[in-house]
Amino acid sequence: MPDTYVIRGAKVLGGEARDLVLRDGVIAEITASGAASTEGADVVDAAGLIALPGLVDLHTHLREPGREDAETVETGSRAAAAGGFTAVFAMANTDPVADTAGVVEQVLHLGRAAGYVDVQPVGAVTVGLKGQALAELGAMADSAARVRVFSDDGKCVHDAVLMRRALEYVKAFDGVIAQHSQEPRLTEDAQMNEGSLSGVLGLRGWPAVAEEAIVARDVLLAEHVGSRLHVCHLSTAGSVEIVRWAKSRGIDVTAEVTPHHLLLTEELVRSYDPVYKVNPPLRSERDVMALREALADGTIDIVATDHAPHPVEDKDCEWADAAMGMVGLETAVGVVAQAMVETGLLDWAGVAERMSAAPARIGRLAGHGRPLEAGEPANLVLVDPSRETTVAPSELHSRSRNTPYAGLTLPASVVATFLRGRPTLLDGTVRSASHEGVSA
Amino acid sequence: MNRHLLSAADLDRDDALLVLDTAAELASLTDRAVKKLPTLRGRTVVNLFFEDSTRTRISFEAAAKRLSADVINFSAKGSSVSKGESLKDTALTLEAMGADAVVIRHHASGAPHRLAHSGWIQGSVVNAGDGTHEHPTQSLLDAFTMRRHLAGGKGDLEGRRITIVGDVLHSRVARSNVLLLATLGAEVTLVAPPTLLPVGVETWPCATSYDLDSALKDADAVMMLRVQRERMNASFFPSAREYSRRYGLDARRMALLPDHAIVMHPGPMNRGMEIAAEVADADRSVIVEQVSNGVSVRMAVLYLLLGGAQLGSPLDPSSQLETAEA
Numbered sequence: 001m002p003d004t005y006v007i008r009g010a011k012v013l014g015g016e017a018r019d020l021v022l023r024d025g026v027i028a029e030i031t032a033s034g035a036a037s038t039e040g041a042d043v044v045d046a047a048g049l050i051a052l053p054g055l056v057d058l059h060t061h062l063r064e065p066g067r068e069d070a071e072t073v074e075t076g077s078r079a080a081a082a083g084g085f086t087a088v089f090a091m092a093n094t095d096p097v098a099d100t101a102g103v104v105e106q107v108l109h110l111g112r113a114a115g116y117v118d119v120q121p122v123g124a125v126t127v128g129l130k131g132q133a134l135a136e137l138g139a140m141a142d143s144a145a146r147v148r149v150f151s152d153d154g155k156c157v158h159d160a161v162l163m164r165r166a167l168e169y170v171k172a173f174d175g176v177i178a179q180h181s182q183e184p185r186l187t188e189d190a191q192m193n194e195g196s197l198s199g200v201l202g203l204r205g206w207p208a209v210a211e212e213a214i215v216a217r218d219v220l221l222a223e224h225v226g227s228r229l230h231v232c233h234l235s236t237a238g239s240v241e242i243v244r245w246a247k248s249r250g251i252d253v254t255a256e257v258t259p260h261h262l263l264l265t266e267e268l269v270r271s272y273d274p275v276y277k278v279n280p281p282l283r284s285e286r287d288v289m290a291l292r293e294a295l296a297d298g299t300i301d302i303v304a305t306d307h308a309p310h311p312v313e314d315k316d317c318e319w320a321d322a323a324m325g326m327v328g329l330e331t332a333v334g335v336v337a338q339a340m341v342e343t344g345l346l347d348w349a350g351v352a353e354r355m356s357a358a359p360a361r362i363g364r365l366a367g368h369g370r371p372l373e374a375g376e377p378a379n380l381v382l383v384d385p386s387r388e389t390t391v392a393p394s395e396l397h398s399r400s401r402n403t404p405y406a407g408l409t410l411p412a413s414v415v416a417t418f419l420r421g422r423p424t425l426l427d428g429t430v431r432s433a434s435h436e437g438v439s440a
Numbered sequence: 441m442n443r444h445l446l447s448a449a450d451l452d453r454d455d456a457l458l459v460l461d462t463a464a465e466l467a468s469l470t471d472r473a474v475k476k477l478p479t480l481r482g483r484t485v486v487n488l489f490f491e492d493s494t495r496t497r498i499s500f501e502a503a504a505k506r507l508s509a510d511v512i513n514f515s516a517k518g519s520s521v522s523k524g525e526s527l528k529d530t531a532l533t534l535e536a537m538g539a540d541a542v543v544i545r546h547h548a549s550g551a552p553h554r555l556a557h558s559g560w561i562q563g564s565v566v567n568a569g570d571g572t573h574e575h576p577t578q579s580l581l582d583a584f585t586m587r588r589h590l591a592g593g594k595g596d597l598e599g600r601r602i603t604i605v606g607d608v609l610h611s612r613v614a615r616s617n618v619l620l621l622a623t624l625g626a627e628v629t630l631v632a633p634p635t636l637l638p639v640g641v642e643t644w645p646c647a648t649s650y651d652l653d654s655a656l657k658d659a660d661a662v663m664m665l666r667v668q669r670e671r672m673n674a675s676f677f678p679s680a681r682e683y684s685r686r687y688g689l690d691a692r693r694m695a696l697l698p699d700h701a702i703v704m705h706p707g708p709m710n711r712g713m714e715i716a717a718e719v720a721d722a723d724r725s726v727i728v729e730q731v732s733n734g735v736s737v738r739m740a741v742l743y744l745l746l747g748g749a750q751l752g753s754p755l756d757p758s759s760q761l762e763t764a765e766a
Contacts, residue, residue, distance in 0.1 A: 191549075194639050195639060195640050196639070196640025196641075196642075196643040197640070198638070198639065198640070199638030199639055199640040199641060199644075200615070200640070200644075201549060201550065201573060202549035202550075202570070202571050202572040202573030202574065202612060202615060203549050203550070203571075203572075203573075204572075205638075205639060207639075271553075271557070272549075272550030272551075272553045272554050272557075273554075273557075313526065316526075316528055316558075317526055317527055317528065317554075318527055318546065318548035318550065318551045318554055319548060319549065319550045319551075319554070320547075320548040320549065320550075320571070321548060
């Protein structure tokens, strides 16, 4: 296996075709198309393909430790490589919870051993995600995992004092609190977006105000204590307005939107098929349009998958009994292409900013989300913008199959992924970058 | 008609009238000495009840038996369901036993829809009440009862004014009634405190009011919904007494109704809460008759979903009755 790859004729960020030479883990040089020497190198014909910096997912559930029946660090990071990611932030709601230096270091080491993507652990804000006492944020920050993103995702840090303290405390190490914005009392046993459809279907509503009230409170707290807030999976038009207002005031807030909230609406719940059950819930067409517009104008900074694998039995049941969440790593590029690129709202440079550069910046992750330039780490993805893929759950690399896109044809495909110069996806095969000589 | 009855919205006007007309014919036949018809002989109907409901289960059981079907009662209590067996595995078991129809009552909204569309079973599915979603056979028996008293027992309910009062938010009876009564041309008004009307009720094919007195003067029928006292603890209203005073049907309010108007309740009643005892037992109360009409309507539903006759073809149970006697 040669150490040099020449990617021939890729359109960098969708622009001019170039050759990219990857050697010793970095982009050694970028030349005019057809000009790079291929002697002793593996050549990847990238004519018609778009080169983007390797994607970074700020919001992934890898389920290990604790729910290895749903996903492991290895299977989840294989799915990530297949989806064009070179780094994922592993959420803290595992069992045991990632609320100590020991657990975050375990996840870090599992990720390194797998070798498909860089797995960057997220630390819990509160002990056991219980919302009562701060976890040892400093210890996690100082650990080998160098945690900078803290989140109780899955649960809201709803106690205002605790949220204030967390925001203040992480300033010492440039951390950020990634909040799952959900007022718990307004969403007890909530099953779907609250609106006329929830009334008709007889499912308990999850009102937009339950998200917006927390987002509004938190941006004000962030302003008051001068800290950084990140809003996870923002899902309503009202939350967009609040974040837009906060940014206009100079508040240090960032926000993410999931691919599914950019494409799917609550109408799918009419089927009562729990594959569409997710938290926050699928919203209205009006919300979807507001989210797309906000992602385009920068009010929402990034796309994050909220990849949430669940075993079949947790979805093959009555709606109310089903688990919430969808897998999303392997379909993210296709969905964003459909919702944002095909609609003319974003070009591929815009996609690179929102799926690579900005999430790496928010997560303070070095070596990812860098520009495609000579001397930079060779983390990149090749996308075929015109190769349609029909989503087949059985072909996913994730251990779980709970995709809401089964049978849907998406307009773009990930063709190859390179992690520090080594292919983690090439010729249709996912391979580890940590082992020499792994063959297709 | 569809193969399943999951929602009152599954029935267009012709379907609904076919069920009501069929129920009327079956009712007249079963008034005779021999109550049993051979129509569903050899067919198996499973009553799959995940939630206690004595009256609905007995009503479906009587309906199926009067049509000579084999009836299996499967209740969650004391069954494998209480040992953690999933809806899917229960459904696969019923399928293996050759169920032709499954009548399901479930605490989760949409469970009948799941059962019908997941590929787990082949037979027809009848929704006997799911969560806070729908209860379509209740709405059919209510419409049947209204038609008898307000429309001479035939045709639709065009222009009849129906007032439905109470916990609409949590009521599957209200949802199915609004849909079916609108299909049949009735003008429905929902009356409840604002906390017990669902978000988006303004998109339903009905009017709403917070004031019961004003919704009684022109009503042809008033239907009182059961209000659980536990709702009080979730602050939907301050106290049972205040609810009863503002939204209960007592003798004074009953006197506001036109002379011909009927009083209905899907049961079980909270006497003294949403309905005063003297109203429940008044001459204009048709609450007991609703129960007996329930059997006829459920016979009609099972007959039309499972019967050998082509759907929509003229019904001729009298010849079948002769066969039964032979």
